Each structure stands twice: as C-alpha cells, then as structure tokens.
Amino acid sequence: MFSQTNLNNYKYVIVPNKYDFLKESDQYQLNSLTEFLFNKYGFVALMEGSNYPEDVIRNRCLALKSNLLKDAGMFKTKLAVELKNCNDQVVYTSEMGESREKEYQRAYSEALRDAFKSIEALGYKYEPSANSSVAVLQEIETTSEVSKEIQQLREEIQNLKKEKEIALVEKVEPKIGTVTQVPVKEAVVEEVVNTNTPVVKELASGVLYAQAIENGFQLVDSTPKVVYKIKKTSIPDVYLVEGKNATLYKKDTDWILEYYENNVLKQDILNIKF
Template sequence: MKLKYIAILITCLLSTSIFSQANLNNYKYVIVPTKYDFLKEADQYQLNSLTEFLFEKYGFEALMEGANYPDDLVKNRCLALKSNLVKDSGMFKTKLTVELKNCNDEVVYTSEMGESREKEFQRAYTEAARNAFKSIEALNYKYEPSANASVAVSQEVETKSEVSKEIETLRQEIENLKKEKEVVVEKVSPKVEAVAQTPKLKVAAKEVIDTTALTAKESPSGILYAQAIENGFQLVDSTPKVVYRIKKTSIPDMYLVEGKNATIYKKDSNWVLEYYDNDVLKQEVLNIKF
C-alpha cells in the first residue's frame, strides 16, 4: 500500500514538472528586476546580475528591467515572464526561491528553495541563488511560440494596417478638396437685355457666398447644435433633427460632411458649408453652436 502511494506521489510530481516546463516554454523572455525587495540597493551583492546570467545560462533570453525591449515584446508584453527572488526567513541559513509571474501578475512557477549556511552575505546569497536555479536547469527550457501569441500579434499588425489605410484615404480627400478650393469659379449673369450693362464677375471660389438654400437647411431658429459622436459631431436643429454628420480632419476647424462631397470649416467667426452644385462651387453660412 505504501509503495502505491509513493508511486502516485512520484507521478504527480513528474506531471507538475512536465506541465511547468511546457508552460514556461511558451514564454520568450524573462525580465529581471534591478533591485530585490529584501535588499537596500539596486544589484546589491551583484545578485540581480547573477540572476540574469543564470537565466541566460539555462536557455532563457533575459532582459534587465527598464532596458530597451525588443519590438515583439513591446507589441505583446505577455511574451515575457517577470522574475523575482523571494527570501525565506532562517536563523542560520539563507533561503531563496525563484518566482516567475506572467503578464497578468499570476505566479506560474516557483522553484525549489536554495539554501546556504555561509555567514558572509555575498557568498550566502550567491550560493542560495545558484542552488535555487538547479530547479530551473532541470526544466530544460526551450522557447516554443504559442499559437495564441502569434495570432494576437498578427491581429494587431492587421489593425494598424487598416488604420493607416483609412488615414491615407482621408489625407487624399483633404488634398483633393484643397485643390478644388483653389480653382477660380466664373459666375455668369443670365443674358438679359435689361442687365446687359452689368459686367461679368470673376471671383475666387472661397469668396462666393450662396445663401439661397440656407433657410431650408437650418432649423427655424437658424441654429444648429453640435453633438459629439465618434470622430466628429452631428449637427441637429431645434426639432431635433440631424441635419449633418461631420468628421474631424487633421486641419483645425475643418470637417468632412458625411455622405456629401462637402466640407464645413471656420472662416473668421463664421462656419461655412462648401460644396459643388452642377460644377459651381457654393458656400453657405451656418450658425453652429459647439
């Protein structure tokens, strides 16, 4: 019966060891702190430097806390484990264990306790740390990328690519609108004999103010109220009814009108709606309250 219990115990210990190894193999980096809580100074007794060295010795890619992290770690912090040395109280022994936490601050591994009977601190901490790392050595660690980490990075790169495309499209639209505004529009009066003496006027597009449709587009009070929405505002009248939805651009006080080839921008103290009607550039003054 005792042999049976011993066999079960050995099986459980082996399973735990195999699980720990497989679990740790999914992490690419180990971050070593610059100072341990039980010491007064950073890298006192060169214990932090020793920890970094021992992780490297047993196959890990160790990084000192605060160093320049690799690009893949910057994009996905869950590729790294955070290491720590935990000191256990002892009257005649120095006792240390190696503790590893994931990006959610969960302990995923604790080593066997390393001990030292040395009285001099430098030797005691060094010996205890090396003995604790015998458990790390026994893991035979080898990095094996997990599928979830690869998918997360791939999705992040894809999302950034889509955002870049949207930004580039918006910039192109703004450039096109700038070019259209620079075109000189010729406003021709009807050919009627009674006004034959009135000369034709050529004016810059931005100086033409067309107020014929102003009343129809504004509320009875003549005021449109700006309500914040994602990436811009919706302009409602006093009904309330949504008259326009406008999107922010990289140019201050300039918005793109959703669903229309038009812009709304601030000129002096007025808000101006600018658009083309049968190849004629028109502008309308809007009374907007933000």
C-alpha cells in the same frame, strides 16, 4: 511544479532592477546574476526598462516577470525564483536555494545558484504557442488598420493645406497681372500673458498610440516606434516626458507637449489615442 511544456511557451523573462528585500538596485549584483543565469539556461532575459524587442512590445504576454522570494532563517540564506505571466499570475516557483555563508555577497549568490538548479532541470526550450501566434496575427492586422487610418489622416491634412493656400491666395490682391502666393505658416508666435517670452505652437503630424507601462505610458507611432515615454504626476492629465525636459498636459481636447528650445518656449500639439 509547473508544467515544463507550458513554461516553454514563454519567450522572454524580464528581470527587475531591484528586489524588494534589498535597499539598492542590483545590490550584491543579485539582479545581474539572475539575468546571467536565465540566459545560461536557455531563456532570453531582459532587464526591466531596457529596449525590448518589437515582438514583446506588441505582445507582452510573450514575457514572464521574475522575482526572488526570501525566506527568513537564523543560520541560512534562502531564496526561491518566482515567475509571473502578463496577468500577474504565478506560473512557476523554483525550489528554495540555500546558503550557510555569513557574508551577504557570497550567501545571496550561492543561494540563487542553488535555486536555479531546479530551473536547469526543466530543460527549457522556447516553443511558440497557438495563442501567441494568433496574438501576433491580430497585432499585424491592427497595425495594418492603424496604417490605413494614418494615411487617410495625412491625405485629409494635405487637402486642408491646399484649401488654406487657395483661400489665402484669393485674399491677396494681384499686382501687375500676377498673383502673389502667400506661404502657409504652420507655426504661430504669440506673447504669453504678462511675460516677454514668445511661445511657438506647432501641430505635430501623425497619430501616437498610448501603451500602458509602469507609472505611465509609452507613445508609439505606426511603425511601431516608441516616440515618447511619459510618467504620471499627482495632477490629472499632466505627465513628465522621460529623457526630455518637457511636460505633456491636456488643454480642452488637445494634448500639448511644452518645452524650451534656444530660450524659446515651444508647444507641440500631439494627436494621441489612449
């Protein structure tokens, strides 16, 4: 049995949407029941893919990943609860819960509740560890450094814009003793080869930082706020943007976000750090 004290150092438990031994997500409401039972016995349970709290986004090692282990039996349904840390190491396995019910819904529910009796006996209560506190402090320092870097980039961009405005004004001939100021255009419209569809290219401001998630990355700003979630494809450096009819791909040294808006093909150039 795993040490109760060590288990208390974890603040969250992430519950999967689907178990490997079942065909559908939340089949027989088994995943929802798992979330309910973890919350009942003191944990903060999070469904996989939901909006995670900021502290677990900054430090994934605050959360354990849960799973159910099914033991094949002739006349019994047997389930055990397994918990893994952020390094995919098993840190706790409950006692095997059992049920003799023949109907699947009742059998899985009864076996899972029986397995949670050993978790209830732990008397879990979250106690932050020294390591987690250090990790949060390091994250705060990193965020501060990122904010400084972003501020420097913003200042550089503003300086470049001013220089560009001055250069354009100098090229325009004055009329009747006045200087006509030419506005700086940040978007350039060009024709796509062999088509009549205009493409609008825009340079997106700010740096986005890529954080690995399942099947891809989430791109966060300095807040940190999740701006995009991108999923891998079979083509290198080409991603699908979750929740948006858009693609992200690398061209030379630039990352291009391509999408349609009002029947106009647009391309945003993103500054991404992996």
